[in-house]
Amino acid sequence: MPFKILFFALLATAIGQSVVLTTLPSLGRETGLSEFQVSVIMSSSACIFALGTTVWSRVAKRRGHRRLLMLGLTGYTLGTLLFAVVWTLGLNGYFAGTALFLALLLSRSLQSSVMSATPPSAVGYTIAISPASERVKSISKVTSANNLGQILGPTFAGALVGFGLLTPLYAVLLLTVIALTLVYKKLPASPPSPATSDRDRHHQVRNASLRPLTALLIALCASVFCAMAMLQQTLGFFLIDIYQASTVEAAQGVGLAMMLSAISSLGIQLAVVQRTHVAPEKLIQIAMPLLCSAYLLMYFHQSLWALYAAMVIMGLAMGMAYPSIAAAATSRCHPDRQATVTGMITATPAMGYIVGPPVAALFYGVDERYPFMVAAAMVLLFTLLASLKLQAFRSA
Template structure:
């Protein structure tokens, strides 16, 4: 038992480190992007389009890479994703540097940023489905929620460390944090290359892939759970698109101060999310269905508090609640969705689940930017309403399933 448990634990730790490196990079980018855009003279819509377009490509990429990895190997494609992230981040940061140097400006800068970020998303989208798919392959059904939570908790650690890291480095220049995160993804690439074992496709899975006529479409409840995952990331994207500008326009902060305040808010959310995953989710203290019932209402309340808040400390309380909801919600929805589908559809559903963050970021930023023009509080209300709708749908479906 110990002989099999130890390699599995080591592999999960390596997968955690791989996703941690990319999560830090994403967190740094999201923390600084509104401030960088405002400093470079780009509008809220410019930033929203960059985020939304790259997310659209990322969503398509995760589904594509998930199916490719099933045949080519999760480890190999994970290294491709990490290498693409490193090169793409360096190129994206370089475009910002050219903008601040006056070499690029206005539309030229916008299109240069859009192209480099989109190209980066094309390759880096290989990492999440490969890491999650690898974790599922080496875990039993009973271990699945814990394994997914353990690997995806890297996102929470990255959101905890990334904003603080960005806030510390922005005083040396808004683009400095972006350049520096390339080191983390390169180290993760070396770790996967040297230490992560290669796993082979099992005979049963191989025979299933050779017989596509046996594949069955995902059940309706599985698709609803995937869309619910996308909705929680859409709400999160609306918040992240809004928060940097909100601190500037509502609280009168400078771009650097705004990036630092966003960092504090995201750090609080990530800390609670990570804590709930370690103390509750990974220890399987509640079933996945019960965690979903707790998480979705918490998220609704969190965004409603952001909408009605009158003081910055109320906003921080809302971020804490959001962290609790995200920490319980995403791994539980992911585990239930992959459990409900037929075994031959697991790779497809895994691809959809790992694409849900990108799905959310396709719609969230432009919707938030449009609402922000009318009322700077409106994106928070829209996020709360969106989640309330999916909460009611999921509650109804889960109750019907358990009858």
Template structure:
């Protein structure tokens, strides 16, 4: 998860700048992001079931191998565009196809990693277990932008090509160091789960949908930030990539701090964390909307990181806790696909709003998080009222 998170954060930090450098529009970049996310969402659900049959380690190895090969193909397509070998529609199609093929295989990585964590943890420790997996992602989000900012001086593609090496190292580490678990279908009855005969069967899907909205808002921000720094602050593509990388690093640092100090030490229940996280996300995006300087932008990203540090682990834990044993496989698959689902909707919506006002995507993300906060609070109230009876 660390290696793939570094790769994803590098790509997100540099993609808008690479798009401007290659004369691609905001809609081209949004289409690449959302279409590959659609394939990723479908893939994670499929790979979640495959992992339970063939084993989490084997599935994780497949995902890492696909990530390495796909990143190399995607970077090479950009190289062809920057070199003038292909341009315009041909470049767009090459990028779209290579990124989509990459998503098909690399989508095996999240469900196998999260599934491994869930399989070896008791329900009471599930928040902490999922948090450890997401902490690896957050460490990657800290390292990735700084890593991209360091290497982007050697060219916009240098960070992408270096990620191939990093994911191959992760492949070797998993191959030789990660213990093998029996296929989940042979041990499914031995894994402790929380039976919820008295819980509404649709409750887990409320938390899954909330996760999707959390990542849709994040996708809107990431789609917009690079272009915003170029258009509002007048920065070059390379300068914008560096500044976006630093902003994303600020968010990841605060997110990781929350996970280590609050989430993994279980100082707050998942219900309280959800109640705090979603309003914080709304506030963070609102600050980004009103920004007039880089300092305000970084404050907004830091606040957003506080919310993200609690949002995903608590929502994911709630979804897997408030589901029946028969729902466990499908809910785990959906949870690991929520990032991709959010990125299906977020980028094209942000690109559309960007044409109206370049700061409007931030406002839309803030409104979305406010609405989701209300839905989650209402759902938690209904759960408490049901439990009281």
């Protein structure tokens, strides 16, 4: 039961985030905001989110994961409502230009400061009830909600966007309220501690001092999400400028692309990651080159079919990468530092969105395809660094 509740809590927020990312470029164009202003809204809120997750993960260890999870869901609900109201005012002409930009920036930042309690609380609760030998599977069970949210979110947005660009954003509030109710009524306040085997104790002692490897794994995870942020910042504008899509068609196209990626990601997690006994380091070494190839295909593609194929490949890679990196990083640290590492790992998606959108906007201004190439080069660099370090770790 705890896994199901944690899964739904992350699912509700993942659908909400997917709806925002799907509609944001179209909302920006509709209200006259530039690509750079849209990227600043995304990256600034992501910066606050990244800082928040590292702080909330330590608070959760002292105050309890359930309590912080409820706080995060409450902040997400109220923050989404505020963000949607500001967009509504902008679309109706009450805010425009710099005033609209600043109002959106403030509302999104306020939301991020509180909703950032959700991921570290959910993942921290999962780690607390999972032995180290089962950590990849356990983390995958919970974080696969993000993939399902990316499937349902674009579908949700695509179905409702015809009634207005903001309709999906208002509708998603119902899901976070349900998630908050489930956590309050059904989730135990204190997670039961898993039995610690001799193998797990040996694993912790052997890896307690591997801080450079842990830091590299965190950086690797951040690079994965930075590349994804560059893609999501670029894709809506790319469909408008290259494929001559309208703002509504672009939102639907982004939704379809992200949905295909999420379906493949969820599929690989259910069929392979949650069933395999392969070490997380091996899964990482499979996932990262696959991710590089996906971004290269996006750069060279000449048709929408090729673009969608690249999104499927990216989904496969992401489905293997994140739970494997998270499991490897939280298992290769001293137990006293686990809350800190958990906070940093759950902050990596936000870290990616701090750097990714403005970098993508900068290169997009030079050439519409450059963000894809830059993303591929960055992922390749961290793949090589990680491969060397993991090879040294296995040889030790």
